[in-house]
Amino acid sequence: MDLVSQLNHVFYPGSVAVIGASSNPQKPGYLCTSNLVNDGFKGKIYPVNPSLSEFAGLKTYSSILDISGEVDLAISVVPAEQAVSVLQDCVKKDVKGIIFVSAGFRETGSEIGLNLQNELKEIADKAGIKIIGPNTMGLLNTKNNLNATFSPGLGLCKTGNVSVVSQSGGMCVYLVNALAGNNIGVGKVIGLGNRCNLDFDEMVEYLDNDDETEVIVLYIEGLNSPKKLMEVALETVKKKPVIVFKGGRSEESSAATRSHTGSLAGKYEYYKAAFRQSGMIPVDTLTELADVTKALLLQPPARGNRLAVLSLQAGPGIIAADKAREYGMRLSAFSQDTKKRLREKISPLLSIENPVDMAWTGSSVDTSREILRVVLADENVDVVMVAFISFDLSRELPKALIEVAADAKKPVVACVGTLGSVEDTINALEEAGIPTYPFPDRACIGLAGLVKYGSIRESIVDS
Amino acid sequence: MDLVSQLNHVFYPGSVAVIGASSNPQKPGYLCTSNLVNDGFKGKIYPVNPSLSEFAGLKTYSSILDISGEVDLAISVVPAEQAVSVLQDCVKKDVKGIIFVSAGFRETGSEIGLNLQNELKEIADKAGIKIIGPNTMGLLNTKNNLNATFSPGLGLCKTGNVSVVSQSGGMCVYLVNALAGNNIGVGKVIGLGNRCNLDFDEMVEYLDNDDETEVIVLYIEGLNSPKKLMEVALETVKKKPVIVFKGGRSEESSAATRSHTGSLAGKYEYYKAAFRQSGMIPVDTLTELADVTKALLLQPPARGNRLAVLSLQAGPGIIAADKAREYGMRLSAFSQDTKKRLREKISPLLSIENPVDMAWTGSSVDTSREILRVVLADENVDVVMVAFISFDLSRELPKALIEVAADAKKPVVACVGTLGSVEDTINALEEAGIPTYPFPDRACIGLAGLVKYGSIRESIVDS
Numbered sequence: 001m002d003l004v005s006q007l008n009h010v011f012y013p014g015s016v017a018v019i020g021a022s023s024n025p026q027k028p029g030y031l032c033t034s035n036l037v038n039d040g041f042k043g044k045i046y047p048v049n050p051s052l053s054e055f056a057g058l059k060t061y062s063s064i065l066d067i068s069g070e071v072d073l074a075i076s077v078v079p080a081e082q083a084v085s086v087l088q089d090c091v092k093k094d095v096k097g098i099i100f101v102s103a104g105f106r107e108t109g110s111e112i113g114l115n116l117q118n119e120l121k122e123i124a125d126k127a128g129i130k131i132i133g134p135n136t137m138g139l140l141n142t143k144n145n146l147n148a149t150f151s152p153g154l155g156l157c158k159t160g161n162v163s164v165v166s167q168s169g170g171m172c173v174y175l176v177n178a179l180a181g182n183n184i185g186v187g188k189v190i191g192l193g194n195r196c197n198l199d200f201d202e203m204v205e206y207l208d209n210d211d212e213t214e215v216i217v218l219y220i221e222g223l224n225s226p227k228k229l230m231e232v233a234l235e236t237v238k239k240k241p242v243i244v245f246k247g248g249r250s251e252e253s254s255a256a257t258r259s260h261t262g263s264l265a266g267k268y269e270y271y272k273a274a275f276r277q278s279g280m281i282p283v284d285t286l287t288e289l290a291d292v293t294k295a296l297l298l299q300p301p302a303r304g305n306r307l308a309v310l311s312l313q314a315g316p317g318i319i320a321a322d323k324a325r326e327y328g329m330r331l332s333a334f335s336q337d338t339k340k341r342l343r344e345k346i347s348p349l350l351s352i353e354n355p356v357d358m359a360w361t362g363s364s365v366d367t368s369r370e371i372l373r374v375v376l377a378d379e380n381v382d383v384v385m386v387a388f389i390s391f392d393l394s395r396e397l398p399k400a401l402i403e404v405a406a407d408a409k410k411p412v413v414a415c416v417g418t419l420g421s422v423e424d425t426i427n428a429l430e431e432a433g434i435p436t437y438p439f440p441d442r443a444c445i446g447l448a449g450l451v452k453y454g455s456i457r458e459s460i461v462d463s
Numbered sequence: 464m465d466l467v468s469q470l471n472h473v474f475y476p477g478s479v480a481v482i483g484a485s486s487n488p489q490k491p492g493y494l495c496t497s498n499l500v501n502d503g504f505k506g507k508i509y510p511v512n513p514s515l516s517e518f519a520g521l522k523t524y525s526s527i528l529d530i531s532g533e534v535d536l537a538i539s540v541v542p543a544e545q546a547v548s549v550l551q552d553c554v555k556k557d558v559k560g561i562i563f564v565s566a567g568f569r570e571t572g573s574e575i576g577l578n579l580q581n582e583l584k585e586i587a588d589k590a591g592i593k594i595i596g597p598n599t600m601g602l603l604n605t606k607n608n609l610n611a612t613f614s615p616g617l618g619l620c621k622t623g624n625v626s627v628v629s630q631s632g633g634m635c636v637y638l639v640n641a642l643a644g645n646n647i648g649v650g651k652v653i654g655l656g657n658r659c660n661l662d663f664d665e666m667v668e669y670l671d672n673d674d675e676t677e678v679i680v681l682y683i684e685g686l687n688s689p690k691k692l693m694e695v696a697l698e699t700v701k702k703k704p705v706i707v708f709k710g711g712r713s714e715e716s717s718a719a720t721r722s723h724t725g726s727l728a729g730k731y732e733y734y735k736a737a738f739r740q741s742g743m744i745p746v747d748t749l750t751e752l753a754d755v756t757k758a759l760l761l762q763p764p765a766r767g768n769r770l771a772v773l774s775l776q777a778g779p780g781i782i783a784a785d786k787a788r789e790y791g792m793r794l795s796a797f798s799q800d801t802k803k804r805l806r807e808k809i810s811p812l813l814s815i816e817n818p819v820d821m822a823w824t825g826s827s828v829d830t831s832r833e834i835l836r837v838v839l840a841d842e843n844v845d846v847v848m849v850a851f852i853s854f855d856l857s858r859e860l861p862k863a864l865i866e867v868a869a870d871a872k873k874p875v876v877a878c879v880g881t882l883g884s885v886e887d888t889i890n891a892l893e894e895a896g897i898p899t900y901p902f903p904d905r906a907c908i909g910l911a912g913l914v915k916y917g918s919i920r921e922s923i924v925d926s
Binding site: 026108151167177178181219221247248249285286312313316318319417 | 489566567571614616629630631632633634636637640641644682684710711712748749750774775776777778779781782784785812826852880881901902903904905
């Protein structure tokens with residue numbers, strides 16, 4: 001079975017067995033089963049545990065081998081020492097993938113743990129089973145309400161086309177939170193854990209072929225085979241962006257021991273260079289991760305780095321101008337024609353230089369629309385930020401922005417300041433494909449992502 | 464009248480007159496009046512406009528001189544060319560402060576504008592009136608529901624003890640939004656605009672003496688007299704922290720014209736050095752501003768930069784360790800005694816090195832409490848971050864944290880990952896004085912603020 005078909009069984013299973021299901025709400029075996037039930041997975045759910053007679057009205061099984069139907073995906077929460085036996089049963093049952101939640105393998109640093117993991121790998125490779133983990137939170141797919149993790153709520157996050165591959169299970173939650181908290185929907189999320197026989201390169205290859213994934217987000221702590229990932233990424237980024245956040249940037253943190261300095265910072269620089277060489281976009285904070293992801297999800301790559309800022313208030317325009325340079329952009333110099341046409345629309349008291357101070361013109365949808373069109377048409381402009389404070393006198397501006405952005409060929413983002421709730425405005429803008437940020441600095445980070453991806457695409461096509 | 468008494472009249476007025484009040488909801492004269500009414504200001508409100516017969520049931524006046532009672536604060540929304548006449552009336556009326564909302568003064572760069580502003584200054588200085596602006600959004604004080612701005616909703620933000628002084632009116636909204644959006648209450652907010660005769664140094668001096676202000680936040684674009692502010696700040700930071708965000712970091716942005724590069728970045732470095740010399744804490748993004756403000760509002764300054772991280776999941780601990788160094792901290796090396804005592808509480812499978820992997824121990828309030836106490840007691844630890852994902856198996860940890868933090872002498876912050884809503888947890892932690900962040904990187908930024916302020920306080924006391 002090829003990788004794509006196999007992982008399709010894992011992410012779109014017809015049936016899931018939980019080996020070690022439990023009725024004790026404090027146990028992962030309970031959480032894994034109840035999450036499948038409560039988050040609305042529509043396939044068959046088989047709780048497996050010889051000492052469990054019932055689970056939420058579901059029939060239970062003493063062994064996975066007692067299940068009469070097919071099992072696509074198994075989740076095992078039993079202790080490490082039982083993993084081999086569980087896996088052997090899964091081989092017999094012709095399971096396509098198995099999540100090993102429990103710890104106690106390579107990550108312990110012990111010989112026993114390492115041997116145990118190697119044994120799992122050998123069996124799984126031979127049988128053609130994909131192991132997720134061991135030592136992982138599991139995976140989820142919002143497209144079919146599959147929450148195959150022990151973390152409740154993962155299945156409740158907004159569905160969308162950003163997929164996340166994380167080395168750490170715990171970080172899955174922070175990553176999804178960073179996205180969901182910024183109105184970005186996720187599709188598939190997987191914690192790779194110890195990466196026994198499913199690694200980053202394979203997941204990227206799978207998501208490259210996945211029509212329900214438009215942006216790929218990776219959280220990487222360390223790689224055994226960076227070259228493989230780099231090769232796959234170089235292909236993938238021709239179609240969709242790959243954003244990468246690296247944890248464990250120093251020995252201090254990755255080994256979770258204390259201070260050796262020096263060479264270690266350099267290690268991250270090595271990773272960063274490798275990411276960049278293969279067209280991935282490294283980010284340095286979870287906020288940046290969300291901001292860049294949102295822009296790449298909603299807008300096309302930029303053709304250049306020249307930014308035009310249209311602001312209803314001078315202050316945010318100034319911040320945007322400051323940050324533009326910091327994040328690798330520069331302010332566009334408008335053409336004479338643009339200036340002439342802006343002057344016709346904007347009070348002589350206001351600046352028509354970039355950043356443009358639109359002031360009260362935001363209260364007219366016609367004027368706003370024309371100003372936006374003029375600026376977008378300027379050949380010296382590659383990307384546009386529109387910043388405004390949301391209140392009565394600016395309520396026409398988002399309407400104009402939505403209209404104009406619909407047929408703009410250049411990336412546009414919005415920055416909306418507010419004191420009340422502007423969820424409606426944000427939703428309207430983002431449904432129209434305009435990424436919206438709360439601060440000008442974050443809007444710049446988003447735009448900078450589009451500029452980076454634009455130049456990645458260009459350089460890969462050129463080379 | 465001394466500065467403090469005078470500005471007390473401005474921030475705690477018994478009565479406010481709006482000169483140029485309007486019944487047209489599209490006009491600032493309407494917004495300024497309706498904001499006073501709607502946001503619950505309890506003092507007297509006098510709409511002034513000869514062509515206005517009524518406003519929301521309030522009596523209106525043709526001239527401020529027709530008002531029989533005293534007027535502490537006036538808000539003028541009339542055009543620039545009428546400002547002198549308005550000010551002269553205010554002098555006659557013995558008004559203590561006046562907000563000039565309208566533009567058309569020094570900021571135009573024209574001689575007329577400059578002369579007009581100088582004339583205002585001369586009259587106001589002579590009469591002992593403080594002018595807020597011209598060219599400003601106004602001010603607000605959440606302590607008495609005073610929204611003396613044209614922006615609705617400002618008066619609705621959470622009340623608290625962070626005060627904001629902004630050069631730009633528009634940025635007031637973004638700044639308050641950055642704070643309010645992160646559960647931080649604001650007290651006084653003022654847009655200084657053109658700083659005719661009320662400047663940053665005076666506002667900092669006033670807020671230094673204000674018992675309702677615990678943290679001062681400044682948004683500065685440019686200073687005429689940096690020395691004055693530096694002198695005042697050097698005194699103020701002995702009592703309370705001053706956080707400063709600088710806009711207009713390049714000629715490109717501050718003049719809002721295009722690209723000269725080179726010398727300009729250096730200009731911000733000059734400002735930054737000046738801020739630091741005088742004990743202020745410069746920040747580079749609005750997110751950082753919120754994160755540092757929250758930590759300084761809720762926790763004591765740190766005595767050193769050695770960080771201990773306790774995490775229920777390994778991933779967030781690793782990110783925290785990465786960021787610690789980036790933000791000027793380092794991981795504590797625990798004492799032998801600490802390690803011994805941690806080993807008694809934590810499974811032999813888990814690391815007791817820093818960052819500590821607490822894993823499932825978070826489900827026991829007793830174990831959590833003891834682990835926290837042991838780490839806080841270690842003399843090699845200056846600041847502590849506790850990171851956890853909020854779900855059933857971690858629900859005891861916040862309880863333990865709240866108990867232990869109550870008598871901790873060292874700064875403690877929390878980092879809570881979630882996919883559902885954890886408002887309750889965040890509120891409980893923050894009401895107990897524990898700043899709470901959504902990501903480990905942001906928690907580090909908050910802690911780094913406490914480390915900086917700790918060393919500022921130490922160096923000023925020492926010098």
